Amino acid sequence: MNKNIVRESPFEYLKDRNGNKFSEETVKNWYKARVYVLDRLSGDQQDVLIDGDSPLMLSVARHVALYAHFISKKPTVITLVSQNDNIEDELRKEEYLCNLVDYLKRPGCDLDIELNIVKEAPDGFQGIIMTEKDVNDFINNKKPEDVYTIDTRKAVLAEKIYELGALIDNLPAEDIHCTKRYAMALEAYEYDFLRGEIHPLIDKAQWESNPIKVKNSVSSIYSADCFESRARAMKGGKKGRYEIWEQNNEALSISEHARWVVERLIMGYRPINRNERLEYEILFGQKRLDYFKKLKSNPHDLVHIDICSYRDLRRIDPNSLKYDSFLMLAIPRILNKINE
Amino acid sequence: MKRIGKKWLIHGYWLVVAMLLIALLAVIAWRSFNNYSISPWLSLLTLTMFVGLVWGVCGDLTNIFSLRKQEGGITWCQILILCSIGIWIAGVVWIFQIHKSSSSTIVFGVIGGLMTVVFQDKIKGVVTFIHLRAHHLLNIGDWVRVPKYNVDGEVRRVTLTTVTIYNWDTTTSNIPISTLHADHFVNVQYMAEGKTYGWRIDKTFLVDTESVHTLSKEEAEMLKSEEFNKQHNILEYLPEDEIKEGALNARLYRLYLHHYLMNQPDVSQMPRLLVQWLDQQKEGIQLHLYVFIITNNLDDFDWHQSLLVEYVMQSIGWFGLRLYQLPMSFDEMIEEANV
Numbered sequence: 100m101n102k103n104i105v106r107e108s109p110f111e112y113l114k115d116r117n118g119n120k121f122s123e124e125t126v127k128n129w130y131k132a133r134v135y136v137l138d139r140l141s142g143d144q145q146d147v148l149i150d151g152d153s154p155l156m157l158s159v160a161r162h163v164a165l166y167a168h169f170i171s172k173k174p175t176v177i178t179l180v181s182q183n184d185n186i187e188d189e190l191r192k193e194e195y196l197c198n199l200v201d202y203l204k205r206p207g208c209d210l211d212i213e214l215n216i217v218k219e220a221p222d223g224f225q226g227i228i229m230t231e232k233d234v235n236d237f238i239n240n241k242k243p244e245d246v247y248t249i250d251t252r253k254a255v256l257a258e259k260i261y262e263l264g265a266l267i268d269n270l271p272a273e274d275i276h277c278t279k280r281y282a283m284a285l286e287a288y289e290y291d292f293l294r295g296e297i298h299p300l301i302d303k304a305q306w307e308s309n310p311i312k313v314k315n316s317v318s319s320i321y322s323a324d325c326f327e328s329r330a331r332a333m334k335g336g337k338k339g340r341y342e343i344w345e346q347n348n349e350a351l352s353i354s355e356h357a358r359w360v361v362e363r364l365i366m367g368y369r370p371i372n373r374n375e376r377l378e379y380e381i382l383f384g385q386k387r388l389d390y391f392k393k394l395k396s397n398p399h400d401l402v403h404i405d406i407c408s409y410r411d412l413r414r415i416d417p418n419s420l421k422y423d424s425f426l427m428l429a430i431p432r433i434l435n436k437i438n439e
Numbered sequence: 440m441k442r443i444g445k446k447w448l449i450h451g452y453w454l455v456v457a458m459l460l461i462a463l464l465a466v467i468a469w470r471s472f473n474n475y476s477i478s479p480w481l482s483l484l485t486l487t488m489f490v491g492l493v494w495g496v497c498g499d500l501t502n503i504f505s506l507r508k509q510e511g512g513i514t515w516c517q518i519l520i521l522c523s524i525g526i527w528i529a530g531v532v533w534i535f536q537i538h539k540s541s542s543s544t545i546v547f548g549v550i551g552g553l554m555t556v557v558f559q560d561k562i563k564g565v566v567t568f569i570h571l572r573a574h575h576l577l578n579i580g581d582w583v584r585v586p587k588y589n590v591d592g593e594v595r596r597v598t599l600t601t602v603t604i605y606n607w608d609t610t611t612s613n614i615p616i617s618t619l620h621a622d623h624f625v626n627v628q629y630m631a632e633g634k635t636y637g638w639r640i641d642k643t644f645l646v647d648t649e650s651v652h653t654l655s656k657e658e659a660e661m662l663k664s665e666e667f668n669k670q671h672n673i674l675e676y677l678p679e680d681e682i683k684e685g686a687l688n689a690r691l692y693r694l695y696l697h698h699y700l701m702n703q704p705d706v707s708q709m710p711r712l713l714v715q716w717l718d719q720q721k722e723g724i725q726l727h728l729y730v731f732i733i734t735n736n737l738d739d740f741d742w743h744q745s746l747l748v749e750y751v752m753q754s755i756g757w758f759g760l761r762l763y764q765l766p767m768s769f770d771e772m773i774e775e776a777n778v
Contacts, residue, residue, distance in 0.1 A: 266507070267506045267507060268506075268507055269505060269506050269507050270506065277634070280506065283502060283503065283506070284503075284506050287503045287506070373675070374678075376701075376702075377676075377677075377678050377698060380697065380698055380701045381694070381697070381698075410704065411704070413707070413733065414637075414704075414705075414706065414707040414708055414709070414733055415708050415709075417636065417707075417709050418709075
């Protein structure tokens, strides 16, 4: 399987709200930040200090927010050191943290990351310190193809698991952590979904014309990038191969939902506002679903109903809960497939 | 439907049973080929294993087919199970050469009939016990309600014949287990553990029809005013353009309560949330609330239920509506005195 590694460059296809592609420098910074942050966050959960506010370091902040999601009740604090008084406005740009900045300020926000902006680096900081020099040194020691292309196999398989989740429609949506049935579905269908060659993620014709498809696929890449850290957290103990994943399914699903919310906010989505809320609450059945669909398919103003806390998701859109649970149970199977 | 993964058809233990079955069939074929006699018990074992294999595989397939709503395979599995039972009965008749003329058959038949009559409750009990346990319909510690016996409590003991339930009024009930197969019983455990959409509140309030009216300009302005909203914040849950002169206060209140409930952190929007007006009666018009509360605790549920009732009592007046109460004899006395 390792002979068939599919390496692709998906970030080039991302577009902003106005339908314009991002600058070459921005895209390069994303690639650099991605490999660097994944490497630095490969240990246990620690707070992060980002020393600097250059475009590269703001891209690093973006990727720390995307990947610093651990199964822990304590949020990861991201401290950004900047002398710029308008740094929040800078962070609000689509290439950096976009809507995440304002979402983190909402009262009662229960995401698993916190953003702290300071003028001076705090003394005696305990955690991971990231500097521009550190990033550049790291990148200079890497082959360009390892930085500017991505092995998309895990993302492709993650998308297949989403398809499987859509196919299995008689799961108890409300009893989401009844993993017996999820595990059974995976057992029964994994040969159909995970067997055979892994096709490339990028379909050029579709990607050029459908910005939302691109965002969803890049979303699968971000999700798949966290598989290894989740697998590290699940190791240990004397439990069976899949049993430990089943036992921790609730914690994993909560963490995955928090990661997904952060990712969607960074990708330009926003939560539903008061007027939209009042409108959908008096729509019922298929009309309500159609309204949600309409909101999330407008590339100029992307809105997603599921951008909310895990607890709210359970009461607002419980049928979506299965996707997180399914994907988390499938991680060991996907990793096995990749390492065959 | 996507093709079933082959892995499940050769699932661990069924593979072992299938191999044993093949070995037994090979022994029978070999003895038959060499004209050796074949023990009827060996034949019975082989037949039983075959039926067991069909049951097991069909059971697993039924579980898999049940993962999707539109799945016809379940019916075929059940037909196969039924056929295998028929094959087993026919096989036993054939293996033991049971036919009308055999005298021992008559004796066995009479004894069997008598035993069935004498031990019918026990037999039903055993069947029910296996049914309930095999399908995980009843476990120790489950909260169950058996309306027929007025039983409502926690299962403490399950035997082949009886179920012991510790009622919430601290009494203990013993009921025949066969009742749980023949009669209706409710297992509340899933709901109690918070694994469903929530605990249902189904409340009706009687609103005095005389208080239903269209808003005057002053009333509409008051509801939209900053001062009023500082106190009650109704604009958070009600579109501003709905509040206007001529709007029906009953409609506004229904809308308001609907939006308010939709946004309460303990109220589930699924499977349904209803705020509706029911039939007009001579006392007034009924306001019906059908709400699911997400909780895994009975006391917490009761607390929320009370909060909801209190909120309706408090907020209904903001829209000029009034709850109805039948005049008490005390009121009538005062009225008469005034006359």
